[in-house]
Amino acid sequence: MNPKIRTNKFYIVVFLVFVIFLFFIQIRRKPTVEPLILTELKKNVQQCVSRIENMTFLITEDAEITETDKKYSKTVQLxxxxxxDGGLGNKMFELMTLxxxxxxxxRRVLVNATDLNNIRILADEIYPIFPKIIDEFEFKFVPTAAATRQDLSVGKxxxxxxxxxxISRPEKHLIFDGRYFQSFKYxxxxxxxxxxxxxxxxxxxxxxxxxxxxRHRNDFIICPHIRRGDFQTDDFHQPTDPKFTRAATNFLVDYCRAGYRxxxxxxxxxxxxxxxxxxxxxEVFKDLVDTIELxxxxxxxxxxTLAPEIDLAFTRKYCDVTLITAPSSTFGWWLSYLSKEGSVTYYRNIQETQDKVANEMKEEDFYPPEWIKLRYDNVTGRIDKF
Structure with missing residues (x-):
């Protein structure tokens, strides 16, 4: 046989084997198709939000002119x-602490206008969400040499x-150097x-x-907050655990139905x-996802997921109970702290998780005393209050 013909046959066989291999791989691979109920949910919510955005011209905000209190002569910065590098929850902690x-x-509260990065973030990320917050700050150029720096909350x-x-420091301009300032006590x-x-x-x-x-707006609303994303990969925070989330939610539903506190x-x-x-x-709640029929x-x-300010507005208006499933989530913390007046917050015991933030935390400084800690037994799935 001609060597050239034999070589061509060999390549044809190799090609056919490769095609068959790809075919079997393709039919064995499960396509990651989003459940139809999620697709419809996102579509319906987005349509509703779009209608509201198109009605902006009908909405008038109460115009409030707030003059910064001038009775204090000294200033403070943070x-x-x-x-x-922090998320919205971290930013909120620092601003509210200041x-x-x-x-x-x-002391009067200053944001030093020499730091253009902070000014940009306030203008682009904070003001559009919380327009009233700008009234709490003064923006001034304060030379570095004119301010005294002082350590506060360093290291944790x-x-x-x-x-x-x-409180008795005599300096006119005081800057506190620290890290995160994540305590409600400030x-x-x-x-x-x-x-x-x-x-x-x-x-x-x-x-x-x-x-x-x-149909649910007059119901008693329980609001668990889920934190996954980078918490799954940063080897520092504890992401939301599905078993705890389902068990804790079941516990709270039964508890609230029976009457509590x-x-x-x-x-x-x-x-x-x-x-x-x-x-x-x-995946955690698919057997309970809201439908009219069942x-x-x-x-x-x-x-x-739309925008953080929408979540904050929802919890403030509707949530009677909040549940923090990722114990070091600062955004979950703020959803609870700013939730509906009279609401009750529950959170997972950080000590029973692998969350390394526990090493930098005094629980009595991070969680308000009225919040209720939940204990979870990984073996039995039982939830208890501390």
Missing amino acids: HLGGFR IGIGDTLQ CCTFDDPKQF FNHIRLKIRDSLKPKIQIFQKAECLLPE NRKSHPRVTVAVFGNDVKFVY PKKYSVVLTP
Whole structure:
């Protein structure tokens, strides 16, 4: 046989084997198709939000002109380290801590206009969400040599370092160097002011209504917060665990239906889940996802990830109970702190997880005392309150 013909046959056989191999790989591979219910959910919510955005011209915000209090002659600043690499929750902690320290030390609150990065973030990321917050700050150029730097809350994210120790400092301009300042104790004494400063615009509340079907708006609403994303890969934080989330939600539904903390029972309980992974939420609760047709133990409303301010507006308007499933999530923390007046917050015991933030945290400084810690038994799946 001609060697050239033999070589061609060999290549043809190799090619056919390769094609057959690809065919079998293709038919064995399961396509990752998003469940239809999630596709429809995202479509319907987005249509609702778009309608509200197109009605902007009909909405008038209350015009408030707030003049910064001038009675204090001294100023205070904070090294806003979280602005450079932190998420919205971290930024909120630093800004609210700065306002709280200013009130404690009776100093005017400054954001140094020489740091253009901080000004840009305030203008682009904070002001569009919380327009009233800008009224709490003065923006001035303060030369570095004119300000005195002082360490505060250095080394650990979630502990309270009482600023009252510096109330008698004589310097006109004081800058606190620290890290994260993630403790409610810096600003809890002005909680009403904080809630007012972080109140979303009317239009945001209207968008939040799109997330909850009208048939559930008079129900007792339990709101678990899910945190996955980078928490799964950063080898530092504990992401939301599916078994804990389902067990804790079941526990809270039963607890609220039976009546809790000397409150009345709630026969109509709905669960609205927030977070950054709606597919994960669907897998955890898919047998309970809200539909009109099927009776269930309780209904779970899935909320597609839209914008953080919409989640904040929703919890503030609807959530009677919040559940923090990732114990070091700062955004989950703020969803609870700013939730509906009279709401109750539950959170997972960070000590029973692999969350390394526990090494930088004093729990009594991070979690307000009225919040309730939950214990989870990995073997039995049992949930208990501390």
